[in-house]
Amino acid sequence: MIELKEVSHAYGDRKVLKNINLQLTEKRIGIVGSNGCGKSTFARLLNGLLLPSQGDVLIDDLNTRQQGKAVRRKVGFVFQNPDNQIVFPVVEEDLAFGMKNLGLDKATIRERTDAALARYDMQDLRQHPAHLLSGGQKQLLAISGVLVMEPEYIVFDEPTTLLDLRNKRRIAAAIAELDQTAIVVSHDLEFLQDFDRVLVFERGEVAVDDVPAVALKEYVRMMS
Numbered sequence: 001m002i003e004l005k006e007v008s009h010a011y012g013d014r015k016v017l018k019n020i021n022l023q024l025t026e027k028r029i030g031i032v033g034s035n036g037c038g039k040s041t042f043a044r045l046l047n048g049l050l051l052p053s054q055g056d057v058l059i060d061d062l063n064t065r066q067q068g069k070a071v072r073r074k075v076g077f078v079f080q081n082p083d084n085q086i087v088f089p090v091v092e093e094d095l096a097f098g099m100k101n102l103g104l105d106k107a108t109i110r111e112r113t114d115a116a117l118a119r120y121d122m123q124d125l126r127q128h129p130a131h132l133l134s135g136g137q138k139q140l141l142a143i144s145g146v147l148v149m150e151p152e153y154i155v156f157d158e159p160t161t162l163l164d165l166r167n168k169r170r171i172a173a174a175i176a177e178l179d180q181t182a183i184v185v186s187h188d189l190e191f192l193q194d195f196d197r198v199l200v201f202e203r204g205e206v207a208v209d210d211v212p213a214v215a216l217k218e219y220v221r222m223m224s
């Protein structure tokens with residue numbers, strides 16, 4: 001379970017998240033809200049990329065403040081722009097990078113790399129220059145790079161924003177198929193409609209917390 005206890009966050013004297021208390025237990029949780037309302041800040045708190053100015057973020061009782069390394073093994077993070085996530089020039093090297101850092105042996109790295117490439121039908125792209133992949137393929141590679149680390153939770157920060165409709169659907173389907181718990185920040189309301197729970201952020205607070213049918217309708221009302 002992901003738990004936030006009286007979490008606030010400020011950049012300098014600008015408070016962007018205000019006293020958030022949440023327990024996240026559902027498998028698919030969507031986060032929506034207007035630009036600048038604190039969604040990315042919230043997402044970054046969940047795997048300790050960012051520590052809260054006040055309060056605590058707990059992942060299965062691990063506190064991001066003291067147990068950041070263990071938290072990051074449990075919680076993967078997929079950025080909006082895969083170019084920020086893909087660090088190696090060749091697809092298989094990029095997939096291997098995180099696993100090498102974990103100290104996994106060569107056979108395991110090979111096995112997980114094969115499975116990741118097969119999962120998204122990218123076996124032929126093993127030796128491909130990563131920067132020459134299409135936008136959708138890059139996002140699938142970024143997701144694969146997280147999956148090979150076998151996290152229990154994955155946070156996605158606007159994973160479909162830069163993609164065309166076809167690739168948006170491909171990534172949405174990839175996320176829907178995951179075994180892991182997914183927390184997804186998105187402006188794509190259609191994508192979130194079959195999630196288990198949706199949080200609507202407004203000015204750093206959770207304004208609505210409900211099933212998508214209710215939360216998304218309320219969000220549309222708030223935006224109009």
Ligand SMILES: Nc1ncnc2c1ncn2[C@@H]1O[C@H](COP(=O)(O)OP(=O)(O)OP(=O)(O)O)[C@@H](O)[C@H]1O
Pocket residue numbers: 011016033034035036037038039040041042
């Ligand atoms: N590193 C930072 N330093 C200072 N201010 C920041 C920083 N990151 C974000 N902010 C500010 O905090 C506020 C919340 O930003 P955040 O990125 O969390 O919002 P968001 O809801 O994800 O927005 P968007 O939908 O546009 O991506 C914004 O006003 C932003 O300018």
